[in-house]
Amino acid sequence: MARDYAADITDPVAREIVTNVGVWVDREVKPVASQYEHADEFPEPLVKGMADMGLFGIKIPEKYGGLDLSFECYAGVCIELARGWMSLAGIINTHVLVGYAISEYGTEEQKQKYLPKMVAPDIRCALSITEPDAGSDAAAIKTTARRDGDDYIINGQKMWVTNGQRAGVYLVLTKTDPDAQPRHRGITAFLVDAGTPGFTPGRKLEKLGYKGVETTELTFDDARVPATQVLGGKEGQGFQHVMSALEVGRINVAARGVGVAQAAFDEAIRYAQKREAFGKPIFEHQAQQLRLAEMITKIRAARLLTLDAARKKDSGARSDLDAGMAKLFATEIAQECVLDAMRIHGGVGYSKELPLERFYRDAPLMVIAEGTSDIQKIVIARNIVKEYPV
Numbered sequence: 001m002a003r004d005y006a007a008d009i010t011d012p013v014a015r016e017i018v019t020n021v022g023v024w025v026d027r028e029v030k031p032v033a034s035q036y037e038h039a040d041e042f043p044e045p046l047v048k049g050m051a052d053m054g055l056f057g058i059k060i061p062e063k064y065g066g067l068d069l070s071f072e073c074y075a076g077v078c079i080e081l082a083r084g085w086m087s088l089a090g091i092i093n094t095h096v097l098v099g100y101a102i103s104e105y106g107t108e109e110q111k112q113k114y115l116p117k118m119v120a121p122d123i124r125c126a127l128s129i130t131e132p133d134a135g136s137d138a139a140a141i142k143t144t145a146r147r148d149g150d151d152y153i154i155n156g157q158k159m160w161v162t163n164g165q166r167a168g169v170y171l172v173l174t175k176t177d178p179d180a181q182p183r184h185r186g187i188t189a190f191l192v193d194a195g196t197p198g199f200t201p202g203r204k205l206e207k208l209g210y211k212g213v214e215t216t217e218l219t220f221d222d223a224r225v226p227a228t229q230v231l232g233g234k235e236g237q238g239f240q241h242v243m244s245a246l247e248v249g250r251i252n253v254a255a256r257g258v259g260v261a262q263a264a265f266d267e268a269i270r271y272a273q274k275r276e277a278f279g280k281p282i283f284e285h286q287a288q289q290l291r292l293a294e295m296i297t298k299i300r301a302a303r304l305l306t307l308d309a310a311r312k313k314d315s316g317a318r319s320d321l322d323a324g325m326a327k328l329f330a331t332e333i334a335q336e337c338v339l340d341a342m343r344i345h346g347g348v349g350y351s352k353e354l355p356l357e358r359f360y361r362d363a364p365l366m367v368i369a370e371g372t373s374d375i376q377k378i379v380i381a382r383n384i385v386k387e388y389p390v
Contacts, residue, residue, distance in 0.1 A: 126163040
């Protein structure tokens, strides 16, 4: 009997949804994922399938037409999507992240304007923080927004924007007060509509992995944005709003790590029982048994850490510590498990005929995305010291 991937979901409704997504992944995604990935083609039929299941509205409040399900459910869904193809969990990530930011911090006018359109989705979302000279240090951004009457004039450049060419609305971090101390107090987030004059999605950036979903540059050249597009309606709160939303993103990336690691293990355990060497299946060789035992133990721990972080977010409490630990551990073990799976397969694991080479190219993204592993360690350290005062 195949493993029940949703068994650790505590809520029965969420467990059923995650199970159904897993069935869809096995039936619709896994047979075609490598084809789309090698062609670097946006998977329109798969995205439509996700939309038909309501996944783009998974965290939108019911008041605006969404499902308003738990973060635990969302994490389980993302694990299953990534088990089929990591890029699918990336396509939904910034959409859910921006939707959360609007739901939690947006004005009622902003909620009415965007959230109902995000359910179908009639529009998709992109998050725009990183710049050529500002990555992990988000407070170092140089994109500026200057008040001009009822509008702001935005100038600057953004990088590594997922869904950058297909989004209908962009959550953009800017500096409205470059002299503010500390720096984060001068940062404001804007909701910038596609088609805004002076705002141009740029070239698609070529990547080692994470194919099928575009990652782009954005340029703001005297882009005029109404003051009503300031997230929450007030200057200087953008950094806090986006950092809270990034807890959601880190849960997503942790879930992607679990999904990719699980997919690699699934390939490895099947192959180890079929492939013979020295007169017996390689699974009967102790070296491979030890490797597989370590893999599944790490995956189990990563899964529980990720779901625990999601439940912490559901509780309404700050989850930066929990999300940071989950993201750090799950993404690092994803890299380890993918490499171990390739070692178990030997030479055939290096072939494009199997999905392992795709996992191998996808895994490094996750130790970087939504805050590198080193950043997660700093976040964790700063939080744990609060729990152990001298």
